Amino acid sequence: MNAQPRSRLVVIGNGMAGMRTVEELLAIAPVRYDITVFGAEPHPNYNRIMLSSVLAGEKGVDDIVINPRQWYADNQITLHTGDPVVAIDRAAKTVTAASGLVVAYDKLLIATGSKPLMPPLPGLELPGVVAFRDIHDVDKMLAAAKAGSRAVVIGGGLLGLEAAWGLKRQGMPVALVHLMPTLMERQLDVEAGSMLQRDLTDRGLHFFTSGQTEEITGTTHAQGVKLADGRFVPGELVVVAIGIRPNVDLAKAAGLAINRGIEVGDDMATSDADIYSVGECVEHNGQVFGLVAPLWEQAKVCAAQLAGDRAASYVTPALSTRLKITGIDVFSAGQLTAQDEADSEIVFRDAAKGVYRKLVIREDRLVGAVMYGDVADANWYFQLLRQESDVGPLRDRLIFGQQFADACCGGAKGAMDVAAMSDDTQVCGCNGVSKGTIVKAINAKGLTSLDEVRAHTKASASCGQCSGVVQAILAHVTGADAAISEAMCKCTEHGHAHVRQAIVEQGLKTQGQVRRALGWKTDDGCAKCRPALNYYLLCAWPGEYLDDARSRFINERVHANIQKDGTYSVVPRMWGGLTTPDELRAIADVADKFKVPMVKVTGGQRIDLFGIKKEDLPAVWGDLNKAGLVSGHAYAKGLRTVKTCVGSEWCRFGTQDSTGLGVKLEKLLWGSWTPHKVKLAVSGCPRNCAEATIKDFGIVCVDAGYDILIGGNGGIEVRVTDQFTRVATEDEVLEIIAALMQLYREEGFYLERTAPWVERVGMAHIKARVLDDGAGRKALEARFLFSQQYAQIDPWAERAEGGIDAHEFQPLAVVE
Structure with a gap:
């Protein structure tokens, strides 16, 4: 029996919306069409x-x-x-390419997507003027960065801000001009x-706001x-x-309704x-589209229609916005402000910590949310908004997020309630992946790691938020014992969390035992993996x-930085930044x-000796x-260091002995190996001269005692500590x-600083372990003090006079 001949499907546009439609079509009707795709760009x-991540050098x-x-x-x-296709002949049902x-x-x-909106400005045609729309534009911008140019970005919306940040990451001085007084005014209120x-x-x-x-x-x-x-x-x-x-x-020239x-x-x-038609080129019920979420829904409906499902119908989904600038968390969905007397606003603001939330409520339904600084509950709020859930019973605690609502209602404290998510809840906005798709892939393919989920579903494979x-x-x-972190390296499919758990639970005490088990x-x-296993053991x-x-x-082996x-x-230690004439x-x-x-003199109040030959290191350390x-x-x-100011001993503003406390902390912690470098600071008053608010652990002395801060980072991506x-x-x-x-x-995972550790496990978890559970805190302290008995104290004490083992200068790699 002869096979049914395939119909011919031609796709004009090789972008995200068109190819997502093809992917959906292949999943439900893989042999229905012979498919031809035309793309204007030379790339797949x-x-x-x-x-923006390519521009910033992150990818x-x-x-x-994608494909x-x-x-x-x-x-x-x-x-x-x-x-590119240049003509459509509807009567002959053909397309003609360039x-x-x-x-x-x-x-x-x-x-066919969209075009950059280019205003009729004098000078728009000059070399050095670019849009931010495709890979070619990014190449031009990167070339300008290498040439040491200065950049001006016109536009303070999502695209303009991501362009400005990407250029800044490339080392360019960047100014941003925005017509309105508020950045991202379509997605954020004035406060955010x-x-x-x-x-x-x-x-x-x-920034040059209110700038035409x-x-x-x-x-x-x-x-x-x-x-x-x-x-x-x-x-x-x-x-x-x-x-x-x-x-x-192209559609207009073909006589389609526009x-x-x-x-x-x-x-x-x-x-x-x-x-x-799908994507940014379409208009549905008077609405055009610039965000990715509705494109995925359009692709799904269009594919179903092409496969013969005449019941498939498109409804514009609720939309949310996130900003892809590392270290800056922004989320909004629905209404930004109350529209009339039927609406009410609930606002939480902590300016010192940079946290802001506003919820817009109408008839016990959440109709809008704006979040800045802490967006951990964004998915929960968005789910409430999409499902039009009754939030009346939660109203008095809704602004404090899911953890507080769950705890007050008898739920699992601190747990992300993924069980309550509907299967159609969109989890990955970049790639349009729903919870149901992820669950189906995990069950069908036996996935056990984040990398595997990414490979099979694309969820979290792009920006990673x-x-x-x-x-x-x-x-x-998969269960509480599942390995949910990325694979440590190409030697294994297991993630850091699974390896650490196996080492303890299976009593694995050598690297060989770990690798075999x-x-x-x-x-x-x-x-x-070898340095990571060495640390975990x-x-x-x-x-x-x-x-x-x-x-x-x-x-680490020679106690000197190449x-x-x-x-x-070589950097000798100076406790709390103190030294003596003899030293x-x-x-x-x-x-x-x-x-x-x-x-x-280093930024951590120490003295660094540069230019020492490797053969002199034993003698240098011997003299020191x-x-x-x-x-x-x-x-x-x-x-690394505990940075201090002079505190109450010398400073007229000092409230406590910050220097003395810094010395005690450094002597307490010295010699302890950690997942990554650790820096502390103790400031004697809220003026914070020791910069305690950008350290892994910071202490700010106040009249009433000591504020303890955690999770700061003063590196490329600055992160201010959390109280x-x-x-x-x-x-x-x-x-x-x-x-x-x-x-x-x-x-902590090996090479994970405290800042991403805090963000990964959550402040509520850390407070529960250290503050809420007094016995647990004492146990943690006891384990730390026990491990310190075996901490490395003298880097050269057990070495032969003037000798270095041959392997000392055969590094696995050179790192900062």
């Missing part, structure tokens, strides 16, 4: 919303490809890249917009932007990111029954596991004796040890810091 299908172009060329071949799809190629269709899908501008200003961006661009100046190349009020903003790169408009030119976009019905069909929710779903489906793919591991079995020097990076010229720098003389003598070319100076671990995954608790005495500070350090040691 890629995730356009991740261009490469290959990382954002590589092999996928088209595997699915017998004919792909024409770099060859190359002259003519292809016939039975059904046609138009997914102001907080966003303040935080981005602190990160080095410059009058002209882009320059003769042969852009030189800057002139505003209507006379202000001038210099810049050799001008990025126009004020919005998009549907790309309807308004702002290509008009489609609930079935996603155009005014021609054989032509469908939904990783926590995906992990929670994975844990819920967990089915490592390599006999000896690699430069990524040290932490789990203090006094039993013997530290493996060969599984350490060279800087520099780019092959020499080393300074000893350092000066070492600098003279070994002809040290640079002596520098004789003077009582020990390792500062300025190169280790361990305690943890206030205590009255130094003894309480020492006890809590010891417990916090041990909890981080036991729960």
